[in-house]
Amino acid sequence: MRNALSVASECVPLIKTGGLADVVGALPTALSGAGWALKTLIPGYPAVMAAMEGAKEIWTTDDLMGAPARVLAKEVAGLDLLVLDAPAHFDRPGAIYLGDDGNDHPDNPERFAALAFAAAAIATEGAGGWSPEVLHLHDWQAALTPWYLRTMGGTAGTLLTIHNVAFHGLAPASRLNALRLPSEGFNRDGFEFWGQINMLKAGIVAADKISTVSPTYARELTTPDFGMGLDGVLKGRRNDLSGILNGIDTAAWDPATDPLLDSHFKTPRGKAKAKAALETEFDLPQSDGPLCIVVSRLTEQKGLDLLLDALPALLDRGGRLALLGTGDRNLENAWLEAAANHPHVSAKIGYDEALSHRMFAGADAVLVPSRFEPCGLTQMFGLRYGAVPVVAMTGGLADTVIPANAAGLKAGVATGLQVFPVTTDALAHALVRLCNLYRMPEEWGQIQKNAMKQGVGWRASAAAYAALYDEIAPA
Ligand code: ADP
Numbered sequence: 519m520r521n522a523l524s525v526a527s528e529c530v531p532l533i534k535t536g537g538l539a540d541v542v543g544a545l546p547t548a549l550s551g552a553g554w555a556l557k558t559l560i561p562g563y564p565a566v567m568a569a570m571e572g573a574k575e576i577w578t579t580d581d582l583m584g585a586p587a588r589v590l591a592k593e594v595a596g597l598d599l600l601v602l603d604a605p606a607h608f609d610r611p612g613a614i615y616l617g618d619d620g621n622d623h624p625d626n627p628e629r630f631a632a633l634a635f636a637a638a639a640i641a642t643e644g645a646g647g648w649s650p651e652v653l654h655l656h657d658w659q660a661a662l663t664p665w666y667l668r669t670m671g672g673t674a675g676t677l678l679t680i681h682n683v684a685f686h687g688l689a690p691a692s693r694l695n696a697l698r699l700p701s702e703g704f705n706r707d708g709f710e711f712w713g714q715i716n717m718l719k720a721g722i723v724a725a726d727k728i729s730t731v732s733p734t735y736a737r738e739l740t741t742p743d744f745g746m747g748l749d750g751v752l753k754g755r756r757n758d759l760s761g762i763l764n765g766i767d768t769a770a771w772d773p774a775t776d777p778l779l780d781s782h783f784k785t786p787r788g789k790a791k792a793k794a795a796l797e798t799e800f801d802l803p804q805s806d807g808p809l810c811i812v813v814s815r816l817t818e819q820k821g822l823d824l825l826l827d828a829l830p831a832l833l834d835r836g837g838r839l840a841l842l843g844t845g846d847r848n849l850e851n852a853w854l855e856a857a858a859n860h861p862h863v864s865a866k867i868g869y870d871e872a873l874s875h876r877m878f879a880g881a882d883a884v885l886v887p888s889r890f891e892p893c894g895l896t897q898m899f900g901l902r903y904g905a906v907p908v909v910a911m912t913g914g915l916a917d918t919v920i921p922a923n924a925a926g927l928k929a930g931v932a933t934g935l936q937v938f939p940v941t942t943d944a945l946a947h948a949l950v951r952l953c954n955l956y957r958m959p960e961e962w963g964q965i966q967k968n969a970m971k972q973g974v975g976w977r978a979s980a981a982a983y984a985a986l987y988d989e990i991a992p993a
Contacts, residue, residue, distance in 0.1 A: 781795075
C-alpha cells in the first residue's frame with residue numbers, strides 16, 4: 519500500500535455541513551481497495567476533539583499562523599484520523615465556518631491556512647514516522663498547501679479536488695504575511711484575484727492535478743456561466759482537470775439493511791410501509807399522486823424558489839411534497855408558508871440525518887432542481903431507495919440520472935427525469951410528466967427498478983482517483 523493524506527475541513531461521521539464531508543469520509547475505504555492507504559487531516563473543532571481521547575501526539579509547533587498547535591493521531595470510526603489541535607483557530611462553539619452573527623469568522627483565511635500549512639509540514643518533515651507520497655486537498659480550505667509545500671521543499675504530489683467552485687476563500691492583500699504567502703505569488707498567474715488573495719485559485723494554479731466531482735461539472739467549470747470567475751484559470755489548466763463522480767456509502771445507505779429504518783425492503787413494492795409512515799410523520803393526506811421529497815440546504819444554488827413557483831403543477835395532479843431543509847431564512851419562511859397554505863405540502867426546518875433516511879425510503883420521487891450541482895448526493899440516495907430523481911440537467915445530476923425520455927423508456931434504461939433549462943416552466947412540465955408516469959404502473963415500476971439497480975458506489979471512482987495518485991506521486 520502507498521500512503522496519501524486527504525486534507526479537508528469536514529469529514530463524516532465527526533463533522534458535516536454538506537456533501538464534502540460524506541466524500542472525505544468515504545474516500546479512505548474506497549481507496550484502500552485500490553492500493554492507497556489514506557489518512558485524513560481535519561481541524562480540531564470541539565465536536566472532533568471530543569472523539570480524540572487517548573490520541574497520540576505526532577507533530578507540534580509553537581506558531582501556526584500565530585498560535586501553538588499540534589497534530590493528534592487516532593483511529594476513529596475506521597478512519598485513520600490526524601486532527602489539527604489548534605484551540606486559537608478551532609476551539610469555538612457553534613457552526614464551523616460562521617460566527618454567532620451568521621457571518622463567516624473574519625479569521626477563516628488564517629484558520630484554514632493553518633490546516634494547509636500543517637498538511638505541507640507533515641508531508642515534508644513527516645509526523646510520527648509517517649509521511650504521504652500524495653496530498654489530496656479538498657476545496658479552498660486546503661488549497662494553499664501546494665504553496666507551502668514549495669516553500670518547504672516538499673516533494674509530495676498534490677491533487678486539488680473542487681467540490682464547489684462557489685466558495686473561493688477570499689482574503690485582503692494585507693493578509694499576505696499573516697498567511698505566510700510569498701508576495702511574488704500575488705499576481706494574475708498566482709493567487710491574486712481582483713486585488714484579493716483567492717485561496718481556491720492558489721490551489722488551481724499550483725496543484726499538480728485538479729479534479730472535480732463529476733465529468734459534466736468539469737466541463738461546466740471552464741465556462742463563464744459556471745466558473746464563478748475562475749473559468750479562465752481552469753481553462754488554462756484543462757489538461758490537468760478531470761471529473762470523477764462521487765459515490766455514496768452503499769453500506770450506510772442500503773434499503774435492505776438501513777439501521778435507521780423500521781422496515782426494510784429490497785424491491786420497490788416493499789416500500790409501501792415506509793411510505794405510509796412518512797405520510798403520518800409529515801401529516802400528509804393520502805392521494806393517488808406521487809409523494810415527493812426534498813432534502814437540501816436551502817440556498818439559491820438548490821433552485822427551491824423555482825420549485826415553489828412550479829408546485830401547482832404537482833399539487834393539481836394529486837402530488838404531495840415533504841421538505842426537510844435549513845438555510846436562508848427567506849426560503850425557510852417561504853416553505854413554511856407554502857406548507858401552511860397547501861395541505862399537500864409539509865416542511866420541516868432543520869437538519870436530521872435519520873429523518874432523511876426515512877424520507878428516501880418512503881418517497882416516490884426526490885426533487886433536485888439545482889441551478890448548479892457539482893455532483894449531488896441526494897439524487898443517488900433517491901436512486902438507491904427507489905425514490906425516482908427529478909433533477910436539473912446540470913453537473914453531476916446530468917451524469918447520474920438516465921432520463922425517462924422516449925429513447926430512455928424504449929430502451930428500458932431510464933432511472934429518473936431531467937429538467938432543462940432550469941426554469942419554473944420546465945420544472946412544472948417535468949412535474950406534470952412525473953405525475954403522468956406515476957399513473958403508468960408498468961413504466962413507473964420499470965424506472966424504479968432501474969433506479970434501485972443503478973451503481974452508485976465508489977468502485978469506479980476509487981480506481982480513477984488511484985490512477986491520478988499514481989500519476990502525481992514522486993517516482
Ligand atoms: P451540498 O453538499 O451542496 O449540500 P449534496 O447533495 O452534495 O449537496 O450533499 C448534501 C448532503 O447533506 C446529503 O448527504 C444530504 O442528504 C444532506 N442534507 C442536506 N440537508 C439536510 C437536512 N436538512 N437534513 C439531513 N440531511 C441533509
